[in-house]
Amino acid sequence: MTQSAFRAQLLTFNGDPAQSSHAAAFSEDGLLIVEDGHVVAAGAYAALSSQLAPGTHVEEMRDKLIVPGFIDTHIHYPQTDMIASPAPGLLPWLDTYTFPTERGFKDPAVAADTANFFVDELLACGTTTALVYCTVHKESADALFTASEARNLRTVAGKVLMDRNCPEFLRDTAQSGYEDSAELIGRWHNRGRQMYALTPRFAPTSTEAQLEACGVLAREHPDVFIQSHVAENTDEVKWVASLFPGHRSYLDIYDHYGLLRRRAVYGHCIYLDDEDRRRMAETGTVASHCPTSNLFLGSGLFDFDKAGETGMPVALATDVGGGTSFSMLQTMNEAHKVARLTGHHLTATRMFWLATAGAAEALDLADKVGTLAPKSEADFVVLDPQATPLLARRTSRTNTLEELLFAFALLGDDRAIFETYAAGQRVHRRDAARGGDRSGNETRKAA
Structure with a gap:
């Protein structure tokens, strides 16, 4: 099978951020390698680029953030x-x-x-x-x-x-x-x-x-x-x-x-x-x-x-x-506010976990979805920090992962979703959807 690869910022999780300060695994310059609908590898580009099969096309989107679906x-x-x-x-x-x-x-x-x-x-x-x-x-x-x-x-x-x-x-x-x-x-x-x-x-x-x-x-x-x-x-x-x-x-x-x-x-x-x-x-x-x-x-x-x-x-x-x-981003927005009204500070990092790896773990699906771990199903989302003028202005001033995720959660909606992939196949592209074809005319598989 032909590999597909994506060079972007990457976020996945290895635990609950409420329990560990190292639960979020973030690569500022990351590489996601996909084959046959599953993740082959995800992590720092410098560490993984040698694993690319000869001729693999690398989708360059270093200004965007890939997270699990x-x-x-x-x-x-x-x-x-x-x-x-x-x-x-x-x-x-x-x-x-x-x-x-x-x-x-x-x-x-x-x-x-x-x-x-x-x-x-x-x-x-x-x-x-x-x-x-x-x-x-x-x-x-x-x-x-x-x-x-x-x-x-x-x-x-x-x-x-x-x-x-x-x-x-x-x-x-x-x-x-x-x-x-x-x-x-x-x-x-x-x-x-x-x-x-x-x-x-x-x-x-x-x-x-x-x-x-x-x-x-x-x-x-x-x-x-x-x-x-x-x-x-x-x-x-x-x-x-x-x-x-x-x-x-x-x-x-x-x-x-x-x-x-x-x-x-x-x-x-x-x-x-x-x-x-x-x-x-x-x-x-x-x-x-x-x-x-x-x-x-x-x-x-x-x-x-x-x-x-x-x-x-x-x-x-x-x-x-x-x-x-x-929108799960809009849902995070309201979840944060509800938590504040009960005296609880719900971080954006934990909200992203609750909507991805945490949900998969709770649902007994952690070996399949909610993660970018090797062998997991290649369901992932490409988030665009420049999706709106306000989001672009705010994210250009973020200094930490928490600040970046908080901006997505509080200011983001469907416009922040640049692309969506299911089992390695692109099933939504924002610009194509705005043109009337929600899945994109150039839908391709990350085989």
């Missing part, structure tokens, strides 16, 4: 077209906008059109792996996986399970949900880079029978993912307590049905207590922090200090369409 751990693709919809809170927002919009995804053409736009929007924002909620319809999951597979992305997704407290037109049953999920697992899980997630929307929209069926599927398929919502909103928490009397907490409901484990990811996790957080840490269950959504819906503030004290795994997420941006 971003990982979004909680997002709803059917909500793409209702993003930025006004409502006084979570539950009215669901009834007024979310459920009516999701009704249309029974139609494969609607699902396919939205899925293709959604995936291209992720790539335009530098997101190469996402944990995605579909709708209750099998067709919606098929459409999303088809769009992802066409671009060879590492995607985790699942059909929503919802058999009560929702409109009849979105309701399945414990049995049909079990059968549909089993069928989709057989069709898509571990097919290329596609992976499946059992997806009960949240406890209030599933009966005990449906949660039990979901637990059975989880035991039958120990390597699939599980995703849902927990403790997002105070009204929601009260509602759950009335629907499930006798449980110690909202999280305890999922625990009761065997839905806390490695590869289980729960959105929001705002109104947990320390016992909940310790239980998540014990089981390896991930808290997906969704700052733009939590602010938009007025849900509350995630507490990084309490998460850290208990060792609860944490990752970042956009939560579109409650979230207001597909």
Whole structure:
């Protein structure tokens, strides 16, 4: 296979920046070598240039920064077209906008059109792996996986399970949900880079029978993912307590049905207590922090200090369409501010870790994505510090890596994404996208 190589500033991680001052591995003049969709080597150009195969073309972009592709751990693709919809809170927002919009995804053409736009929007924002909620319809999951597979992305997704407290037109049953999920697992899980997630929307929209069926599927398929919502909103928490009397907490409901484990990811996790957080840490269950959504819906503030004290795994997420941006850079922006409001200083270096290697580690995918380590899948993003006049002016005055990353996180958005690569292939180029071809007319493989 022919090698491809990129000479740029490089950033990857070998640990959590909150625990080690040497966790960030940064090369000011770096070289990334890619072959057959995987990383061959990444590090200082002076140390690695001798490893280049004869005739290898080196893409010169020394004024740009290459980082691992971003990982979004909680997002709803059917909500793409209702993003930025006004409502006084979570539950009215669901009834007024979310459920009516999701009704249309029974139609494969609607699902396919939205899925293709959604995936291209992720790539335009530098997101190469996402944990995605579909709708209750099998067709919606098929459409999303088809769009992802066409671009060879590492995607985790699942059909929503919802058999009560929702409109009849979105309701399945414990049995049909079990059968549909089993069928989709057989069709898509571990097919290329596609992976499946059992997806009960949240406890209030599933009966005990449906949660039990979901637990059975989880035991039958120990390597699939599980995703849902927990403790997002105070009204929601009260509602759950009335629907499930006798449980110690909202999280305890999922625990009761065997839905806390490695590869289980729960959105929001705002109104947990320390016992909940310790239980998540014990089981390896991930808290997906969704700052733009939590602010938009007025849900509350995630507490990084309490998460850290208990060792609860944490990752970042956009939560579109409650979230207001597909950009993980914009998500970092809001995450920093949310943390400040709870008295926590969240550094940019740690935010980049949370959106890349930290997320991959939490999701049990550290050997595949989130890193530029040798043999990892070559998913990476080329960031442009001169993407806007203000960003260029600020980054020209940065003196440390933290200052540079902080500028990207606080001032950056999709315009800062120069190129996005998935499995060594360029799947987005900013200038081409602005000309109307989002993937670029000259898409080439880093073979």
